[in-house]
């Protein structure tokens with residue numbers, strides 16, 4: 393799966409260990425989701441186009457490059473994706489943000505789209521979808537389908553934990569989408585939760601259970 397990039401780094405494993413721990417409280421959980429999102433963002437922008445620019449340091453003039461933040465849009469999948477937004481905005485302060493609302497039916501595990509609002513020139517931007525969990529891949533596939541139907545040509549997907557089954561499904565349906573994840577876990581359980589995972593990301597971020 394050449395389009396799947398897993399962050400393999402001791403600092404990420406360290407942060408994931410605290411994030412996954414069931415005794416970790418809401419404040420710490422939110423901070424870690426946000427911090428890991430920063431690292432994912434850093435990795436996903438490794439191929440960013442730089443515009444040549446001349447600046448003057450206190451010592452001399454130099455040729456360097458800057459990223460045009462307007463080339464991008466970030467789209468959290470509601471709700472849990474919102475938890476990653478702080479991290480993205482920290483590294484990308486002028487980021488244009490869209491929102492896609494998806495919930496997974498608790499019995500069929502099928503995703504349902506309930507909200508869609510994106511920047512009006514979305515088809516001209518590279519779109520980076522953010523959602524901490526990629527389980528069956530259904531929510532990711534539907535979000536990507538929706539964006540492609542609006543003319544978006546370049547899409548990346550950032551998640552914190554992914555299941556192999558879901559990654560396979562997304563890669564098969566959307567061969568052109570690069571997926572960045574902090575960790576690929578073992579499998580899904582019978583309720584389609586990621587094992588070992590971290591539980592329900594939305595509930596842990598928003599304290600709803």
Ligand code: PRP
Pocket residue numbers: 469470471472473494495496497501503523524525526527528529530531532558584593594595
């Ligand atoms: C979670 C998660 C993903 C989705 C992943 O959201 O944040 O969006 O499940 O599952 P899938 O890969 O099987 O589609 P959920 O539907 O629980 O909604 P929430 O963010 O409102 O908690």
Ligand code: URA
Pocket residue numbers: 472525527584585586587589590591592593594
């Ligand atoms: N959604 C979550 O929040 N956690 C999972 O393990 C699967 C889907």
